[in-house]
Amino acid sequence: MLAFSSCLQPFQRPLGRRAELQEQVPWDEVVSASAPSRFSPRAASRGPGALGARSLALEVYLLWASRSAKSRRNARAVWCSRQRSRSGPASAIVMRNQEIESSVGAAQEEDAGEDQDTKQKLLQRLRQEVSGSHQLVARIFLSASSDLRHEMLELIAEETMALPVENFRGLLRALRKADVSPENIVQLYQRVQPWFMEQKPNEEDWAQVVYALARSGRLSEAADMVECMERGKEGFPAPDSRMYVLLVREMARQKGPFAASTLLSRTQAQGLIPDAVYFLLMVVVYSSATPPQLDRAKLYLRKGEELMRRQKFDFRMEVAEPLYLYTALMAGYSRLGRFRDTFSVLGILRQRKIRLSAVTFSILQRCCFSRLDAATDVRQLLRIMEQMGVTPETDNYNHLIDCYGQSGQMTLALQVANRMREAGISWNQITYLKLIKAVVASGQVELALRLLTRMRSDGVRPGAPHYTCAFIGLAREGYYEDASRVFQRLVELGGAKDPFAWNMMMAIECRRGDMDAAMEVLESMKEAGWPPNITSYSIMLEGYTGISDWPSALALRDTVLDLRQSLIRIAKDPVATEAAASAAKLELNLTATWTKVYHLLVDAAVYNAEWTRGVAFIEELTELGLPVNYYKHARLLQDVSSSARHLAAQGDQEFVYPDWNTEPESAKVPEKFRKLLVQIPGEVPGTW
Numbered sequence: 154m155l156a157f158s159s160c161l162q163p164f165q166r167p168l169g170r171r172a173e174l175q176e177q178v179p180w181d182e183v184v185s186a187s188a189p190s191r192f193s194p195r196a197a198s199r200g201p202g203a204l205g206a207r208s209l210a211l212e213v214y215l216l217w218a219s220r221s222a223k224s225r226r227n228a229r230a231v232w233c234s235r236q237r238s239r240s241g242p243a244s245a246i247v248m249r250n251q252e253i254e255s256s257v258g259a260a261q262e263e264d265a266g267e268d269q270d271t272k273q274k275l276l277q278r279l280r281q282e283v284s285g286s287h288q289l290v291a292r293i294f295l296s297a298s299s300d301l302r303h304e305m306l307e308l309i310a311e312e313t314m315a316l317p318v319e320n321f322r323g324l325l326r327a328l329r330k331a332d333v334s335p336e337n338i339v340q341l342y343q344r345v346q347p348w349f350m351e352q353k354p355n356e357e358d359w360a361q362v363v364y365a366l367a368r369s370g371r372l373s374e375a376a377d378m379v380e381c382m383e384r385g386k387e388g389f390p391a392p393d394s395r396m397y398v399l400l401v402r403e404m405a406r407q408k409g410p411f412a413a414s415t416l417l418s419r420t421q422a423q424g425l426i427p428d429a430v431y432f433l434l435m436v437v438v439y440s441s442a443t444p445p446q447l448d449r450a451k452l453y454l455r456k457g458e459e460l461m462r463r464q465k466f467d468f469r470m471e472v473a474e475p476l477y478l479y480t481a482l483m484a485g486y487s488r489l490g491r492f493r494d495t496f497s498v499l500g501i502l503r504q505r506k507i508r509l510s511a512v513t514f515s516i517l518q519r520c521c522f523s524r525l526d527a528a529t530d531v532r533q534l535l536r537i538m539e540q541m542g543v544t545p546e547t548d549n550y551n552h553l554i555d556c557y558g559q560s561g562q563m564t565l566a567l568q569v570a571n572r573m574r575e576a577g578i579s580w581n582q583i584t585y586l587k588l589i590k591a592v593v594a595s596g597q598v599e600l601a602l603r604l605l606t607r608m609r610s611d612g613v614r615p616g617a618p619h620y621t622c623a624f625i626g627l628a629r630e631g632y633y634e635d636a637s638r639v640f641q642r643l644v645e646l647g648g649a650k651d652p653f654a655w656n657m658m659m660a661i662e663c664r665r666g667d668m669d670a671a672m673e674v675l676e677s678m679k680e681a682g683w684p685p686n687i688t689s690y691s692i693m694l695e696g697y698t699g700i701s702d703w704p705s706a707l708a709l710r711d712t713v714l715d716l717r718q719s720l721i722r723i724a725k726d727p728v729a730t731e732a733a734a735s736a737a738k739l740e741l742n743l744t745a746t747w748t749k750v751y752h753l754l755v756d757a758a759v760y761n762a763e764w765t766r767g768v769a770f771i772e773e774l775t776e777l778g779l780p781v782n783y784y785k786h787a788r789l790l791q792d793v794s795s796s797a798r799h800l801a802a803q804g805d806q807e808f809v810y811p812d813w814n815t816e817p818e819s820a821k822v823p824e825k826f827r828k829l830l831v832q833i834p835g836e837v838p839g840t841w
Contacts, residue, residue, distance in 0.1 A: 276305070283316070283320075295333060309324070326361060360396065363375045363400075370407075370732075382396065394426065413438055479501070479502055482498060483495050492520040496517070511544065528553060531553045534549075547578055563591045589623060601622070617650060624661075640654065655677075656688050656689050671693060672693075694757075703758075709754075747779055751773070768789055
C-alpha cells in the first residue's frame, strides 16, 4: 500500500448517470479539501459544455461581432505577424504587447460593437425560442451582458405567461442545467408568480421552483412552500419524497447536518417511502462536514444500500447502485487525509463485485497529489483504469494536467490536453483552468489569452477563475493595462461573484503605485454589491504606506473600526442567519490580517508625527486582543495606560514586564526578540 499524506484540493464530478441526480448531489463539497483554495474551480466546473456545430454557428451569428469587426481583428493579427518578421529583436516586446492587446480586446470589441439593431435581433430570436428550444434560450441568456439580461427576463416572463405551465417547467430545468445563476431563475419566477399560482401547477412544476429557491439560498421560502403542501393549502399539491430531498443540501449548509436529518422523519410522517437519493445526500453531508462525521455517514450508507437493494429501480437513477454511497464515503476519508482507508474502500468494492466508475478513480487520483512524484502515480491509475475496462473521463485527465502544471511541466500538460482532443474527449472548464494556470506559471501569458478565446469558440463559458488567473498572470509579467481590461471584462459579464477578484485587482493597482485606480476598484466593488472585507483595507493600507501617503492611510481607520463592529454585531445577533454569523466569525478570526492592519496604522501615525494617535492605536490593539510587536512598539508602550500594558504583557507569557522608567531599552525587549537582534542586527526595523 502506498503511503500518502493529507494534501487535497477540491474537485468536482457528479456521480449520477442522469441529470437530475447530477444537479442534486453537491460533489464539489464532497471531495473538497478542508481548506479549499480561492482559485477552487468547483463553482466553474458545471459549464454548459461544447455544443454542436449548428448551435455554435448560430451563437456566433446572433451574439458576436459582425464580419467587418472580425476582418479588422484578423487584419490586425496579420499586420502584427508581418511586422514581427520584418522587425528586429528590439521591437519584439512592442509587437508582443500589441498582440496581447488584440487578444484581450477581442471579446470587449465584440460586445462593445453590438449596436441596437443587433440587440433587437437577439431579443426577437429569444422571443421565438421561448416556445421552442429551451436549451437555446439558456445559451442566448448566458451570452448576453448583465444589463441585457434584465430585458431578457422581462421578455421571457411575458412570453411564458402565454404558454402552458409545462413549458415554464421545462424552461426552468433547461436554465438550471445550463448553469444559469439560481438568482436569475428566481427572478424569473417572481415575475410570473401570480400567473403560476393561477395555473394550478402539479408537484413536478413546484419541484423546479422549490429547487431554484433552495439553490439561491432562500431556504425559508422553499421550506414554507413544502409546509403549505403538508398542510394541504389551496393551490398546493401533496408533497412527494422528492420535495424533502431538494431541501437537504441547503438546510445542511445553513442549519447543519442534524437539521437535514430531521427531513427523514417529516417524510415518514407524510406516509412516504424515503428516497434512496436522500440517503446518498446524507452520506455526502456528513462526509463533507467540518470535520467529517464518518460514523454517521456509514449509518446512512448502510440504510441507503439496503433500500437500494430492496428498491432496485429509483425514479432518479436508471439503476440504484451502492457505488454512489461508497464513493461518497471514500471522499470523506480523503478529506480527512486517511488515504489508506480510502484505498481499503476500493478493496471492499472489488470484494462485493461492484463495478467501479471513473469518479472512483478520480478520488484515488486526488489521494496521489501529496506524493513527491504525483504525476507518475496519477498516470499509473489511468493505466489501471484501462486494464479494468473503466473508460477515463475528462476529470481523470484533468488531474494529470494539474500535476504537470503544478510541477512546472507546461509542455507535458499541453501534450495531455492535445491527446484528449485526438481521442475525442472534450475539454471542460476545469481543463481550461488547469491549462491557464500552467501557462501563467510558466510566464506564457499570451497562451492564457488564446485559451480564453478558444473557450468561447468551443462553446465553453469562461468563469471568474479563468479571468482572475489570466489578469493576475498579465500583471506579473508587467502588462498592467491588459490586466485591467481582462478584469473589466470579468465585471461586465457579472463573473466577479466574490471579493477575491476585486482584492486582486486592488493589489495590482497598489503595486503600480496608482492609488486612485485602486480606490476606483474599491468603490466599484461597493457599487457591485460586494462590501469590502478586512483584506481589502489591508491591501489599501499597504498601498498607501508604500507611497508614504500617511494621511490617506490614517483616514481608513474609522472604516476599519466600523467594519469590525458590524462583524461583531452580526456574529452575536440571534436573528442573523447561521451562514451570515459563520462568515462574520470567520473574518473576525483572521488575526494575522487584523494585526497587520493595526500595525500599518501605527506606522502611519508615527511617520505622520502623530505620536498620541499611535499610542491610541496601540491601546486599541491590545483591547482587541491582537498581538503587539514588543520590540518595534517599545517606546509607544511607555505612554499607554497601565491596563493596556497589562493586556499587552498577557499576550506573551515569555514577556516579563519591566519598569519602563528605570530599565534600559534592551530590557524592554523579550528574550526571543533579543536573539533576533543578534542574528540580523542590520535588518531590524527602527524602534518606536
